Amino acid sequence: MQDSKRDNPPGHTGIRPVPRQVRRAGAALCAMAMMLAPLAMPAASHARAAEPDIIGRWMTKDHDGVFEISHCGQEICGHLVGLRYETEMPRDKRGEVECNLPMLNGFTPDADTPGHWNGRVTDPDTGHVYHAKLWVSQSGDLKLRGFVAVPLFGETETWSRYTGTIGPACKLP
Template sequence: MIRRFALATALVVASMTALADAPPPAAIVGFWRTAKGGAVIHLVEEHGSFVARLVWLESDRYPADAPRGMAGQPLLDRHNPDASKRDRPLIGLRLIKGLDYRVRDNDRARWENGQVYDPGRGKWFDCYLWLADHRHLKLHGYVGIPALGRTTTWTRVPDPRVAAD
């Protein structure tokens, strides 16, 4: 009887320790620079799940040699399969939706069951995220089978819309 109680107590303490080591659900909230550095994404919690919007682009306007009078205009969601959405500016566009927080075995936390939008292709892909450390976020995007997907690393940054003093 004492052995069972000791074992049960040890299991409870171990599981509480594992949960204490996992980052809190809101740990991903903030601004993240994409791997290539040309964009900043703002991750927030919205209605019980996590979403992200594009808030900054290094080049947020069409170049001077753009066709059809687009030169100097804000970049648009031109590749969206829904023609009614092709005139939406990329800035402010929701790029990630539906992420749920889960703590996995060995206290590994993931934000999963989400989708990430690639405006360059006009397609949504399944995705999940995890924190490599406080400053680096890993995003894994895939179609159907996670093993065939691709992982990219984002870096936490201050809000790029606020001018530095």
């Protein structure tokens, strides 16, 4: 084995200089990456800001009501936009018509479970407000779990996405 210090001129570190062509190619690649970075950033921020799966219209489990779930400021909320009724529109406990009644309120992302939302649901028949969770199952159905204190003691309903029409005065066909 030869001593590398003997093979190199005095003051030389033994590290070869990078050829000019490689330096130019590297500089060109860096310049191209800097030009393309702003183009990729909107796509990344758009992916983060994608609409939650729960946004839209949902038919209740008994197929007698449709809720529209949407943004309410920084939170998600839902109100009744369609009802199945024969004579006059149903009314809540206070005597208010149920059409456009806000019943899902204050939903924010669940920090522990991605894709799940925590908020409150109001029972129009009793006026009671319950804690609730919302999420979309793998089958594409909306799951709404209402509970008093902890999710363990609650009830889950399955709602399906609604794409039909709604007539005047919130009447479902």
